[in-house]
Amino acid sequence: MMNMASPEMLHCLSTSGNVAGNGTDMTVFERQRVRMKWQQEQFQQQQQQQQQSYFGGNEFSMFSMGGQVGQAQQFHGLINGDSAGVGDLLGRAVKADPGLENVWPEFGKLTMPGTGFNVENAGFESAGILNCSGFEMNHTTSRTSSCPLAAAEAKVRESVLPEKIASAVGRESFKKRKADKVQSPKVVAEEETKDKRIKGYAEDGESKITEANNNKNSTTTTTTTATTTTTNNNNRETSADTSKVSEVQKPDYIHVRARRGQATDSHSLAERVRREKISERMKYLQDLVPGCNKITGKAGMLDEIINYVQSLQRQVEFLSMKLAAVNPRLDFNIDNFLAKEVFPACAANFPTIGMSSEMTNPSYLHYDPIQQVATCGVEMGINPAEIALRRTISAPVSIPDTFLDSCFTQIQPSSTWDADLPNLYGPEFHQGRLMSFPSQAAFTGPIDASNLKMEM
């Protein structure tokens, strides 16, 4: 098997320091390490060539691909996939979140943290591998913590047939170690899928390992939507702990690598893709629903979500009742707000009730400097907008958007909270009140009783 006695390989082998065990014998392990070094060199060579247009993690993919390519070129059909397997282990691509809608822009890129799992575990001289910036594989450390074993069984790595790279259709890659599974299958699947945020759904199409594949050729893509492409290879029996990587190269295809020991037909793959999508959404829900961070199970999460939705709906009911009680005639007449001088600071700026909305803008601009504090005021500060709104509605004038913007984005000095508290804040009504705004952020809680008491 070891016909790949290229000078560099031998050189690598001789210089490899961490070879466990036999120094001279070319055990599979050592061979693998040699190959790793070889790949490193290849990678470094190719690193300059290939464009780093992806996130840092892509260097990994580049590396693994580069290694593969190099190998394929050099060692036709003679390469056992050990290094490829390891490369794939390392080659967790970064998942960038497609960012579903503009509503959730912050659910941006999720980089997979992955630290030097190789160095400690595999004992490989993979320092070069870790050069990938910002690429961590923390989620894989749990799985790859058993990597020493993986290294041991590296000998049984999948067979890398370079040709297979080009014709990967529904090949499986790595087996999921049973030892790591201590939870129920579903939770594990979730955890896994959650860890593998390697989905480049839709828009952004992350660079994944198969991106590098793309460089070679796109024959890897098949017509099914759930084709599996293995960057290195396909194998049914490998022992790596890698989990699957799915990505979107082009909008049409979702590339999924099947796990070892699982069916490779399109149905189960599609099923898995679907499950991953679902768990991804559940993750968003976790961020949205308060108190969901600790819960990992789907059922528990659903429970929390149900409770939250029910509580929100109940709140709406309660508030509408309250509004009905407070408003005997359902007239939300904004003029009253001004007339009664609920907003004394505003009153100074609105000398006449019939002031046009455009003129109110400058008054709000006065409070621009405090805008940072206004972030909490955004929630509270609907009132001036309401005022303006109703005023303009009672006088049928269309609401200029600019005015609304200024209302909503600026701190609301005329907050009703402060309306009754001039005495508390003393002469520096404007300044003091604005400064104390953050303290009033707590008023936005669902319980307004305390707030009302303050105004007594």
Added chain:
Amino acid sequence: MRPPTSLKKEFLKKWIMGLQLCSSSKKEMSFLERKKAIKLSADVAMASARNATTRWSRALISNASKDDSNKELVECILGPESESLKRASMSLVLCNKRNRSKKILRKSCSIRRARKSSSQMVMASSIAKRLVKKRTQVLKSLIPGGGSMSEFSLIEETLDYILSLRAQVDVMRHLANATELLNRK
């Protein structure tokens, strides 16, 4: 995460519009009537703020416009796009009916299947699955128009719905407080 202020703005606009319409049409309303009107206009305003991009909003609008008494209110709030929105909502309703009949058929088959396997040992995974299924059913009943959604779209709709509800609650709360303060004076 905070609901975007643009959402709140739109909601407020439409809501006030609807309320004004309500108050102008009837002179004396009982407490419950008022509450209903408030809640209705708030819901419809919320749904229309989404411009029928989400299923739940369409379902909500179609449910609201089924009732004749609410129709004008809905139309007013929806504004110019009301016709297209209504058409979208109607189509959704038809789809729902079709899906529902399909699901009933499927369920009757699966019940027969389940009985055969009930004698087997109950596994933890099946329990978990049952739990999840039950909860999804509950969630579907909560989200307007959720009966015909797949699991994935249900989660997406829930996300959107939660955001909108949050915005709605925020705006309503502020309005309520403002009016309360006003009355206090």
